[in-house]
Amino acid sequence: MSPAARGRIRRGSISSVRGQLTFVVLLTTAMALLTMTGALLYRDLTDYRQAQITDLTTEAEIITLLTTPALSFEDRQAAERNLAALSAKPEMLTAALYSDSGELYASYARRNAAPPPARAPVPRAGVQLVTGRLELTRAIQRNGEHLGVLYLSAAYDPWTHVRAYVGVLGLMMLLSLAVALVLSARLRGRITGPVEALAALADDIVTRRDPARRAPAFQLEEFSVVAQAFNSVLDESEGRTRELQDSNRALRKSENLYRAIGESIDYGVWVTDAEGRNIYASDSFLKLLGVTQAQCSDLGWSQALHPDDVEGALAAWRECVRTGGVWYRELRFRGADNRYHPVLAQGVPMREEDGRITGWAGINLDIARMKKTENALRKANRRKDDFLATLAHELRNPLAPIRHAARLLGMKGLDPAQHQMARDIIGRQVARMALLLDDLLEVSRITRGRLELRKEHVSLAALVKAAVETSKPLLEAKQHEFTVRMPEVPVELEVDPLRISQALSNLLTNAAKYTDAGGQISLEVRSLPGETVFEVRDSGIGLPAAALPTIFEMFSQVDSAIDRSEGGLGIGLALVKGLVALHGGNVEAASEGPGKGSLFTMRIPGGRPAEPAATHERRPALQEAATSRGRILVVDDNVDAAATLAMVLRSYGHTVATADCGKAALAIGEQQRPDVVILDIGMPDMNGYEVAQRLRQTGWGSGALLVALTGWGQKEDIERAHRAGFDSHMTKPADPEEIETVLEDFLKSRRAAGIAREAS
Amino acid sequence: MFRTLVVLCMLCGYAAVNSGHTLETYPEDAVKAAFVYRFAAYVKWPEDSLPPDRFTIAVLGAGDVAANLHALTSGRTLLGRPVQVRQVASIHQADDAQILFVGNDRHTNLHALRSALAGRATLVVSDAEDGLNWGSAINLLLVEHRVRFEISVPAAEQAGLKISSDLLTLAVEVRQ
Numbered sequence: 001m002s003p004a005a006r007g008r009i010r011r012g013s014i015s016s017v018r019g020q021l022t023f024v025v026l027l028t029t030a031m032a033l034l035t036m037t038g039a040l041l042y043r044d045l046t047d048y049r050q051a052q053i054t055d056l057t058t059e060a061e062i063i064t065l066l067t068t069p070a071l072s073f074e075d076r077q078a079a080e081r082n083l084a085a086l087s088a089k090p091e092m093l094t095a096a097l098y099s100d101s102g103e104l105y106a107s108y109a110r111r112n113a114a115p116p117p118a119r120a121p122v123p124r125a126g127v128q129l130v131t132g133r134l135e136l137t138r139a140i141q142r143n144g145e146h147l148g149v150l151y152l153s154a155a156y157d158p159w160t161h162v163r164a165y166v167g168v169l170g171l172m173m174l175l176s177l178a179v180a181l182v183l184s185a186r187l188r189g190r191i192t193g194p195v196e197a198l199a200a201l202a203d204d205i206v207t208r209r210d211p212a213r214r215a216p217a218f219q220l221e222e223f224s225v226v227a228q229a230f231n232s233v234l235d236e237s238e239g240r241t242r243e244l245q246d247s248n249r250a251l252r253k254s255e256n257l258y259r260a261i262g263e264s265i266d267y268g269v270w271v272t273d274a275e276g277r278n279i280y281a282s283d284s285f286l287k288l289l290g291v292t293q294a295q296c297s298d299l300g301w302s303q304a305l306h307p308d309d310v311e312g313a314l315a316a317w318r319e320c321v322r323t324g325g326v327w328y329r330e331l332r333f334r335g336a337d338n339r340y341h342p343v344l345a346q347g348v349p350m351r352e353e354d355g356r357i358t359g360w361a362g363i364n365l366d367i368a369r370m371k372k373t374e375n376a377l378r379k380a381n382r383r384k385d386d387f388l389a390t391l392a393h394e395l396r397n398p399l400a401p402i403r404h405a406a407r408l409l410g411m412k413g414l415d416p417a418q419h420q421m422a423r424d425i426i427g428r429q430v431a432r433m434a435l436l437l438d439d440l441l442e443v444s445r446i447t448r449g450r451l452e453l454r455k456e457h458v459s460l461a462a463l464v465k466a467a468v469e470t471s472k473p474l475l476e477a478k479q480h481e482f483t484v485r486m487p488e489v490p491v492e493l494e495v496d497p498l499r500i501s502q503a504l505s506n507l508l509t510n511a512a513k514y515t516d517a518g519g520q521i522s523l524e525v526r527s528l529p530g531e532t533v534f535e536v537r538d539s540g541i542g543l544p545a546a547a548l549p550t551i552f553e554m555f556s557q558v559d560s561a562i563d564r565s566e567g568g569l570g571i572g573l574a575l576v577k578g579l580v581a582l583h584g585g586n587v588e589a590a591s592e593g594p595g596k597g598s599l600f601t602m603r604i605p606g607g608r609p610a611e612p613a614a615t616h617e618r619r620p621a622l623q624e625a626a627t628s629r630g631r632i633l634v635v636d637d638n639v640d641a642a643a644t645l646a647m648v649l650r651s652y653g654h655t656v657a658t659a660d661c662g663k664a665a666l667a668i669g670e671q672q673r674p675d676v677v678i679l680d681i682g683m684p685d686m687n688g689y690e691v692a693q694r695l696r697q698t699g700w701g702s703g704a705l706l707v708a709l710t711g712w713g714q715k716e717d718i719e720r721a722h723r724a725g726f727d728s729h730m731t732k733p734a735d736p737e738e739i740e741t742v743l744e745d746f747l748k749s750r751r752a753a754g755i756a757r758e759a760s
Numbered sequence: 761m762f763r764t765l766v767v768l769c770m771l772c773g774y775a776a777v778n779s780g781h782t783l784e785t786y787p788e789d790a791v792k793a794a795f796v797y798r799f800a801a802y803v804k805w806p807e808d809s810l811p812p813d814r815f816t817i818a819v820l821g822a823g824d825v826a827a828n829l830h831a832l833t834s835g836r837t838l839l840g841r842p843v844q845v846r847q848v849a850s851i852h853q854a855d856d857a858q859i860l861f862v863g864n865d866r867h868t869n870l871h872a873l874r875s876a877l878a879g880r881a882t883l884v885v886s887d888a889e890d891g892l893n894w895g896s897a898i899n900l901l902l903v904e905h906r907v908r909f910e911i912s913v914p915a916a917e918q919a920g921l922k923i924s925s926d927l928l929t930l931a932v933e934v935r936q
């Protein structure tokens with residue numbers, strides 16, 4: 001048993017089983033003894049009285065017998081003698097004999113006893129009980145003759161008698177109680193033992209919470225039954241406890257799950273009561289606001305709302321509570337950092353089975369990033385709109401001079417100088433447009449991840465030379481002072497030469513463009529360990545600090561620069577960044593401010609001193625017109641396009657025919673058997689791929705050079721072109737120079753093959 | 761009122777009867793008659809000597825005592841038998857009697873006592889100074905003016921009678 005239980009169950013106290021048992025045993029014993037004592041006393045008293053009466057009666061008989069002779073023969077002395085014999089009996093108080101005439105004849109009286117009546121009392125049957133004594137009055141007769149009267153009086157004191165008796169009974173009672181106590185103590189062992197064991201067990205289970213404890217078997221049947229019942233209750237309790245624990249565990253698990261879900265939400269969850277008063281908000285939200293739950297409770301959260309939002313939000317919330325609707329609202333909360341945080345609060349009403357709303361529960365989402373993205377998107381959209389406007393403008397710009405030049409060329413009586421000027425105008429404007437479109441396509445490819453680099457080992461000098469060549473017209477047009485500084489030793493790079501020179505020329509063009517005429521522009525190329533650095537410096541309009549972070553983004557332009565610029569789509573720098581990034585390098589802009597010029601630094605990883613043996617010049621893009629001419633068929637459903645390309649090719653000395661559809665191409669090809677066929681892909685009757693396949697099936701076509709000229713420059717398009725039998729693929733608008741290069745190569749190799757054939 | 765009167769009258773009557781009794785002078789003859797009658801209670805007669813129908817007390821002389829006995833015994837029984845008191849002229853006439861009282865006036869007759877009643881179970885009560893000498897079993901005498909008696913056990917035994925010790929203790933003298 002634990003000390004607490006021993007404290008609770010005081011041994012022998014009246015409320016314990018032990019005490020009750022002892023009490024009951026003692027009580028019943030005492031009751032039985034008292035009843036018995038009463039009965040005994042009563043019996044004894046009755047017996048005593050009866051005995052006394054019998055005694056007295058007997059005494060009277062004897063005295064009658066004794067005194068009858070004396071009375072008969074009137075011997076008073078004898079009578080006195082007879083009566084005096086009564087002194088041997090202590091209880092006899094008085095005795096008297098009366099003659100037949102009623103006179104006192106003889107008497108006896110114990111000392112201190114009252115004297116007998118002077119005259120004979122009337123004889124009565126039986127014995128009379130007078131206070132403290134028994135009286136008897138008898139007539140004495142002999143042979144029918146009345147001789148006289150006998151009067152006897154004896155002491156009757158039952159209490160003296162009983163007193164002694166009660167003493168004995170009391171002793172007996174004490175003895176019996178003692179025996180009862182001993183017996184109850186022995187009983188206790190058998191009855192209270194198990195009860196106390198059960199009590200101790202119960203106490204153990206309660207205080208120690210040991211569910212495995214069980215009651216032992218007991219000797220007494222009833223206790224065994226109790227113990228079994230107890231055990232089965234324990235079994236069941238254990239089972240239920242386990243179930244409860246399991247369900248608690250499950251509950252905790254699901255609680256943890258919900259808490260985890262709640263914590264995974266940006267600003268946690270919130271709960272309100274049926275009246276829409278907040279009663280719970282996650283710590284993350286309280287932390288954001290820097291308040292306690294108490295401060296947040298009810299409508300406390302609205303204190304942290306942006307002043308502009310408070311009224312509307314509260315009204316909407318009241319309306320939501322009134323209608324039992326779904327809550328969905330973007331709110332701005334002033335955080336502990338004193339900044340406003342955009343939060344999307346959304347929640348739904350919680351309902352009882354009967355549909356009654358018990359409250360709302362919902363979540364707080366951090367929509368800062370979303371807002372940022374939204375803003376960025378809006379900005380990007382605006383930029384795109386700007387770009388489209390610029391693009392339209394930029395595309396439109398060259399059209400006017402071209403149109404004018406074209407009209408000029410259509411006039412009769414122009415002198416050769418005027419002819420030349422018109423041609424130059426057209427050539428320049430077209431080159432500009434082509435450049436513009438090239439850039440666009442390139443950027444598009446880069447942003448879509450479609451651009452593939454064709455890396456090769458090239459000399460740094462060749463790269464720079466190509467770039468400078470490209471930029472030269474503008475540099476010269478604006479009469480900038482242009483200087484180039486190269487590393488002292490030749491350096492070789494493994495890059496896509498076309499892209500890097502393009503990037504570099506873009507930087508140079510950019511510098512030329514944003515520098516007022518007669519400015520200073522310098523290019524310094526340095527070979528550092530692990531990287532090659534290109535620095536383009538100008539004395540131009542410079543850049544405001546705010547523009548620096550976004551200057552390499554697409555469609556970005558420094559607004560103020562638009563007016564004075566040569567125009568532009570704002571994609572040049574984005575293209576540079578993309579191309580350089582493809583090479584693993586980077587590009588940066590720096591400026592001390594508007595009007596203070598700018599510095600663009602392009603870094604390309606790699607670059608080592610060129611080994612003389614490995615060095616070879618890239619073939620210059622611009623070449624003199626080849627002397628060997630070929631027969632060419634240009635096929636395009638756009639007749640103008642075909643005609644102009646034909647014109648250009650003819651100007652290079654080739655024999656050129658045109659066709660405006662696939663069938664015509666096949667027919668003309670069969671007739672003229674050209675060395676080279678330049679095919680447009682998108683044609684109405686049959687597409688370029690089909691035409692190519694058909695051509696390859698002809699005797700002459702199998703050996704011809706087939707060049708695809710399309711608006712689509714994707715990798716799949718190129719592959720498809722190769723599968724269809726094309727030797728080469730070019731993206732519109734094709735650079736006549738590039739076409740010429742391809743033609744030249746082909747014709748050269750064919751010639752070489754022809755020479756070889758002839759030689760063999 | 762009437763009730764009270766009745767009670768008073770009764771009390772007066774009772775007192776008158778009682779006072780008449782007590783005021784009587786010592787009635788010697790009545791006492792002697794009573795004694796004779798009472799002796800029967802303390803004497804045992806042989807069973808075969810008793811007639812079934814009567815208990816006879818014979819009186820010789822002493823007419824007053826006889827008269828008293830008559831009065832005393834009328835309608836009474838002794839030993840379950842009706843008492844018969846009979847005056848006799850001689851002792852011989854009393855040979856069937858259970859008790860024979862010989863009066864003082866006839867004490868001379870006593871000398872015939874032994875011969876007359878030999879072998880008879882008769883209790884002889886005499887009233888003479890030397891009564892016992894003449895062979896009576898009980899002899900009455902006056903002691904201080906009161907009637908007493910003396911007993912001769914041999915005389916009684918001769919008659920085949922047994923006298924109770926109670927009676928013996930009351931006797932003035934007992935001859936053995």
